[in-house]
Amino acid sequence: MTVTVPSKINVHLSVGPVRDDGYHELTTIFQALSLTDSVTVSAAETPSLHVTGEGSKIVPRDERNLAWRAVDVLAEHTGRSAEELGSVSITLDKGIPVAGGMAGGSADAAGALLALATLWKLDLSREELTSLAAQLGSDVPFALHGGTALGTGRGEELVPVLSRHTFHWVLAFAQRGLSTPRVYRELDRLREVGDPPPVGDHAPLVEAMAWGDPHRLAELLGNDLQAAAVSLRPNLRRTLRAGVEAGALAGIVSGSGPTCAFLCADGDAAVQVSARLSGAGVCRTVRVASGPVPGARVVDPDDGGDDSPWHPSPPQAHA
Ligand SMILES: C[C@@](CO)(OP(=O)(O)O)[C@H](O)COP(=O)(O)OP(=O)(O)OC[C@H]1O[C@@H](n2ccc(N)nc2=O)[C@H](O)[C@@H]1O
Numbered sequence: 001m002t003v004t005v006p007s008k009i010n011v012h013l014s015v016g017p018v019r020d021d022g023y024h025e026l027t028t029i030f031q032a033l034s035l036t037d038s039v040t041v042s043a044a045e046t047p048s049l050h051v052t053g054e055g056s057k058i059v060p061r062d063e064r065n066l067a068w069r070a071v072d073v074l075a076e077h078t079g080r081s082a083e084e085l086g087s088v089s090i091t092l093d094k095g096i097p098v099a100g101g102m103a104g105g106s107a108d109a110a111g112a113l114l115a116l117a118t119l120w121k122l123d124l125s126r127e128e129l130t131s132l133a134a135q136l137g138s139d140v141p142f143a144l145h146g147g148t149a150l151g152t153g154r155g156e157e158l159v160p161v162l163s164r165h166t167f168h169w170v171l172a173f174a175q176r177g178l179s180t181p182r183v184y185r186e187l188d189r190l191r192e193v194g195d196p197p198p199v200g201d202h203a204p205l206v207e208a209m210a211w212g213d214p215h216r217l218a219e220l221l222g223n224d225l226q227a228a229a230v231s232l233r234p235n236l237r238r239t240l241r242a243g244v245e246a247g248a249l250a251g252i253v254s255g256s257g258p259t260c261a262f263l264c265a266d267g268d269a270a271v272q273v274s275a276r277l278s279g280a281g282v283c284r285t286v287r288v289a290s291g292p293v294p295g296a297r298v299v300d301p302d303d304g305g306d307d308s309p310w311h312p313s314p315p316q317a318h319a
């Protein structure tokens, strides 16, 4: 049973004050991108977790792994032990950079939830899966959902956003990842000592999405965590500049970083920007991706299509 799951970028990320539970109140527009992880689960004699692909060496193989934790969360929800449901072997094939601000761990958690629910033939509603996803992390519901969505609360409350058009992105992966809690703490610190200008209202960006005009969208990209990520990794400034010099319409730090995402005019421009950026020596590696794409989906080995019992909403869903 294999599920593919998209990465995400936050085309708009407005971070509010810290709440009593330690999370920050967010208003964010997520977009799911064609850079994916795949999660394969199968019945096994003993439980195991294997990781291959991008950054696999540094991914935890134990209960710290979000895909592993998905097994326990799902078992607890059904009221049966993981042993009763049957031991599973999980394989993660990673395309999403680890600790890169593109929600790779969240993607694996969402993929594992859907794959296990399918393997164990659990008849779960979309609402049930989404609520289990939120227990695993703030970004996990969006990895199930996909498309383009407005996220509020700590990012887990989602409303689909109209986005009929495909946008083309170039992604610059950094040498080392950044810790999400550390970046949020750095933003709190910057706000105590100064006044980093906050991103504006998300309404104009939602409109630009609906129009499908990348030039308009480029002017409106904004991320409150960018100042914090750049403060912790000043060389991101060079990367952001290099992407625009390479021909991108605009660049932004993805989520808590350090991946930088560059919006391009079209698919051909993205290929050109990626080639130029690769030669600029400002990042570890460069990838081209497009969005929006659907959320977690079961891969049918016969036709590569979707035979999932749970169908996420299509990317062009309406607000
Ligand atoms: C910043 C964002 C933007 O989409 O993504 P990434 O850059 O990590 O991919 C998210 O807010 C990351 O979501 P996720 O990685 O699921 O975070 P969680 O596991 O729920 O929380 C990890 C830690 O991040 C901080 N956190 C997370 C979400 C939030 N709204 N406020 C926070 O302050 C808290 O310190 C929390 O303990």
Ligand SMILES: Nc1ncnc2c1ncn2[C@@H]1O[C@H](COP(=O)(O)OP(=O)(O)O)[C@@H](O)[C@H]1O
Pocket (backbone or CB within 6 Å): 058, 059, 060, 064, 065, 066, 067, 092, 097, 098, 099, 100, 101, 102, 103, 104, 105, 106, 108, 109, 177, 178, 180, 255, 256, 257
């Ligand atoms: N399946 C997983 N894949 C990647 N990282 C994971 C996974 N499960 C847990 N982690 C941990 O989560 C941290 C954040 O990783 P990730 O979700 O890739 O990045 P981000 O939160 O920046 O989007 C990593 O440092 C890693 O230790």
